[in-house]
Amino acid sequence: MGSASKPSPTAAAPSRRKVALCLTLLTLQYGAQPLISKRCVGYAAHLRITSPSKQGVIVTSLVLAIEFLKVICAVILLVAEGSLKAQFSNWSLVGSLTASGLPAAIYALQNSLLQISYKNLDSLTFSILNQTKLLFTAFFTYLILGQKQSPKQILALALLITAAVLLSIGESSRKGASGGSSDYVLLYGIIPVTVASVLSGLASSLCQWASQVKKHTSYMMTIEMSFIGSMCLLASTFQSPDGEALRIYGFFHEWTLWTVIPVLMNAVGGILVGLVTSYAGGIKKGFVVVSALLVTALLQFIFDGKPPSLHCLVALPLVMTSIFIYQKYPYVDSKKKDR
Helix, strand or coil, X not given: CCCCCCCCCCCCCCCXXXXXXXXXXXXXXXXXXXXXXXXXXXXHHHHHHHCCCCCCCCHHHHHHHHHHHXXXXXXXXXXXXXXXXXXXXXXXXXXXXXXXXXXXXXXXXHHHXXXXXXXXXXXXXXXXXXXXXXXXXXXXXXXXXXCCCCHHHHHHHHHHHHHHHHHHHHHHCCCCCCCCCHHHHHHHHHHHHHHHHHHHHHHHHHHHHHHHCCCCCHHHHHHHHHHHHHHHHHHHCXXXXXXXXXXXXXXXXXXXXXXXXXXXXXXXXXXXXXXXXHHCCHHHHHHHHHHHHHHHHHHHHHHHCCCCCHHHHHHHHHHHXXXXXXXXXXXXXXXXXXX
């Protein structure tokens, strides 16, 4: 199996400061994205509710624009590094499909399962089951990369999942439960979200394997996964309502200059996800996702005057404690320790 790209001979491990910067920026991006999207694009949902005959911003156009901008950003960064020519000269189809094709396909399937589950589960059950992806990420990271967790790190993961569940409860307590028989809920609700969590952990670990073992750069993975994802999305437009809307109204229907802001932020976030997965791994990306929920709560309080819930206040020290424990007590091989 050929590698899609070879690392530069001068490539060095990223400094702790660079890793910390990527983690911080991604946390802020994840945390701010919901509020910015709501303000810049959220009017489309309001438009459809108040006037169903009118078509707001087409979601597929947003996603395709984000993927396109991810590719542009990745190419610019490769040019800045001076490695664009080397990366593409060493590119191979087999290596690309191995490193990026499988994770992209898994993520596409995961997103479809989440959509099915979300329609057939109450928000609380969905959110709790969705947080198990952190455990599956740790499991597949061990299975694929042999990356073990110390007992204290396992405790930190348990604290993080507890915090994630608390935050999910606070967010979803206002939403009602869905109806349906127990068998129907199990088949179209619980099973899909559980499988999606397993797939999320697998895809995250495969991306980490491709970047850390196969030395497939995060920028090349971003380009390849964006291209594959866009092709799949374009294929779906032949039968989807969004595809029909694109044909009738056009790609940039109801776009404004404000729409570009969340699109660009999402694209930058995609680049940061690749860097965090490459530098820090999928498990620490899980810490970022949960920490971002706290950032969102803080921003809602600052800009919307909405105070954080009791669940959020309880979750905050749990997240901080889990991050401290996970960083402070990494796994140490007893054989190496005795030497």
